[in-house]
Amino acid sequence: MKDYSFKIPQNIEFGIGSLKKLPEILKKNKSDNVLLVSDRGLGSIGVVKKIQDIILDGGIKCTTYLDVIPNPTVDIVNDAAALYKECKATSVVALGGGSSMDVAKAVGVLVNYGGDITDYEGFDTVPGPIVPMIAIPTTAGTGSEVTASSVITDESRNYKLSVISYEILPKYAVLDPELIMTAPASIAASCGVDALIHAIEAYISVKATPFSDAMAEKAMELIGRNIRRFVANRKDEDAACAMMAGCNFAGIAFAWAKLGNVHAMSHPVSAYFHVAHGVANSILLPTVLRYNALADKGRYEVIYNYIRESSGNAERFEPEMLVEEVIKLNADLGIPKSLSEVGVKEETIPAMAKDAMKSGNILANPRQTTVKDVEELYRKAL
Known part of the structure; x- marks a missing residue:
């Protein structure tokens, strides 16, 4: 048997109704101001408001960025990072599938280390921890809540670049099966x-x-x-x-x-x-x-x-x-x-x-x- 190593450095909350623990998790991370990253589809069916209400009811400020699209682009990452800084957020919550989580991870990199997300393409290019991130998947598909990668489309090259680093793992993941029970x-x-x-x-x-x-x-x-x-x-x-x-x-x-x-x-x-x-x-x-x-x-x-x-x-x-x-x-x-x-x-x-x-x-x-x-x-x- 060949040598190998592994670690599971995250906190996972699983179960029907586990979303209610979100304010408690944010407070553990000393965050009183959240950027919620999601998409307009989830906004239109009330899922974004549901999460936003949970955050606000916990006494925590919340600003939403809802322009995430499938195969998100460099421009989207830049826009979301700019909003994070503008609203003076102290953590990022990713709500959705892999696209929202990819954007949130990339935002966490840019907020802490600057530059363009293309500067971090490849393996182990992120110099340290990103901002506290909580991932809330709404699909049973990507597994992005436990993966150390962010995949972003660089339209100038027609190329999907990958930023791969264990520094960008979400600190927490909240897995509430109720969120996938309304999927088409x-x-x-x-x-x-x-x-x-x-x-x-x-x-x-x-x-x-x-x-x-x-x-x-x-x-x-x-x-x-x-x-x-x-x-x-x-x-x-x-x-x-x-x-x-x-x-x-x-x-x-x-x-x-x-x-x-x-x-x-x-x-x-x-x-x-x-x-x-x-x-x-x-x-x-x-x-x-x-x-x-x-x-x-x-x-x-x-x-x-x-x-x-x-x-x-x-x-x-x-x-x-x-x-x-x-x-x-x-x-x-x-x-x-x-x-x-x-x-x-x-x-x-x-x-x-x-x-x-x-x-x-x-x-x-x-x-x-x-x-x-x-x-x-x-x-x-x-």
Whole structure:
């Protein structure tokens, strides 16, 4: 067994109604003035006001920034950081999916250390702790509340840059399953498969360890057994709790084991064609699984038995069975079948492949991959 290390430096509050603990958490962090980072969609359905009221009722000031969009940009980060300084906030609360958390993490960097978020691209470039941050996920998908990365779109390059540092981990995460029980079916589906992919890629990563395996396997069990139920009925409390916990465990798994070709390839798809991250991942998964089958060490069968509809273990397993099961899962959940269905054009493949190769996730993929391999995978997924 190879050497490895891990730590879980965060505070996680999980449970129905756990949002009520938010003022107490803020006061523990000596924060009496909050910037709440979210999006207008959550504002329009009353979720932002719900959180804002909890904060204000606790005697804490609250200013909202609601211009977060999917695949948030450098300009959005700059605008949110400017508002943080203007309102003299002392902490940041991220409410939403990965986009809101990515923006909040980046704001925390700029407020404390200045410059532009592009200055911090890459690994371990953040010089120290960011401002106190509390993450409140409203989707069971990204796991961003427990991951040390912020992904921001640099429109000048059509490129999704990553800032990766354990300094930007949210100090607290509040996981209240009630928040995901109002999600549209399409969002629940794409986010749920994204979380499943986090667990799968962490599990087959060359950087996997017994610790990350434990997190990934429990995530696959919780998500695999419940994703269809949850998409069918978001009011199913047990399914919602399982999805939120599974997403969290998957996030912890890939924070330490990294991901693979699916995520490396999905970022350029989102950057060039504004495809939602979870949708891009879900479409790419069958193609990448088929490619990685040559490097399988028996883990495909474990994954298959977690996500297959029927119970029990398969008597005679072949890796293609996992690919077909994933294709069926995507179809059941209404995920598009191909990249062409979401507007991806073949002429962009060489540029996307070059960008995908810049991702550190390529190095964690179980099968070695060249830029020509990535181009071919894109064409197969097209």
